[in-house]
Amino acid sequence: MRVHHLSCGTFTPPLTGTIVCHVLLCETDDGLVLVDTGLGLGDYADPRRMGPARHLLKVASTPAASAVLQLQAMGFDATDVVHVVVTHLDFDHIGGLSDFPAATVHTTADEHAAAVTAPDALDRRRYRPAQWAHGPAWQLHGGRGDTWMAGLTGHEVLPGITLVPMPGHSRGHAAVAVDAGERGLVVHAGDAVFDAASYADTTPSGQPLQPMRKLRAFEQAVGRDRAAIARNHHTLRQLNATDGVTVVPAHDPRIFDDVAGSA
Numbered sequence: 001m002r003v004h005h006l007s008c009g010t011f012t013p014p015l016t017g018t019i020v021c022h023v024l025l026c027e028t029d030d031g032l033v034l035v036d037t038g039l040g041l042g043d044y045a046d047p048r049r050m051g052p053a054r055h056l057l058k059v060a061s062t063p064a065a066s067a068v069l070q071l072q073a074m075g076f077d078a079t080d081v082v083h084v085v086v087t088h089l090d091f092d093h094i095g096g097l098s099d100f101p102a103a104t105v106h107t108t109a110d111e112h113a114a115a116v117t118a119p120d121a122l123d124r125r126r127y128r129p130a131q132w133a134h135g136p137a138w139q140l141h142g143g144r145g146d147t148w149m150a151g152l153t154g155h156e157v158l159p160g161i162t163l164v165p166m167p168g169h170s171r172g173h174a175a176v177a178v179d180a181g182e183r184g185l186v187v188h189a190g191d192a193v194f195d196a197a198s199y200a201d202t203t204p205s206g207q208p209l210q211p212m213r214k215l216r217a218f219e220q221a222v223g224r225d226r227a228a229i230a231r232n233h234h235t236l237r238q239l240n241a242t243d244g245v246t247v248v249p250a251h252d253p254r255i256f257d258d259v260a261g262s263a
């Protein structure tokens, strides 16, 4: 399937420098599928919807960066989006859900429980229920799924699109692998890794990656399980080193610029 790389939100946190919200727009035989949404029109209309973290992160983008306006500019319609597959339910990944109210939203059962039905004290401070107040049609994927690759398991939620449980950043976090045909397998790692230098020595086009230490400190501060995060970095390094596989983290602008420029 054809895969477009969009950045649907930009933040300029003073501590870490500019970060993006990397979103995949997949053209499938059955309609459009988004992997994550970034920020949506509702977040720009009422920034309080994003919660207090917005003060730390400093939103630098405008509504034109929303997935819905970007895909309209490409000639699509909001109703063309039939599925959204999310890595997790943090506000910077799902703000656009309400711009596609008819879409089926795929997530792990663990992440849905953490955010929606059974949040603990930390989760209650973390997630933003206003972002799903429109009542999306959730499709939950429970358990580990089937054997996939690199010692991982996954749920093939749609043909060629696999939700790969990778908890650590949040309780039910997952990566999303998309079969991009001749362009290989694109693995959207979400927030399983922040700094691309944690899993790769170069960008896909071969530009050297230097560690972004402040971004790593931020990753540690907001993650739920540090041991799991370290294991995920190791797993993503293995995956990214596999022929035909490209790992893309949600927020590293160096990877976004590299792959969006070559798409």
Ligand SMILES: [Zn+2]
Pocket: 090, 092, 093, 191, 250, 251
């Ligand atoms: Zn994030």
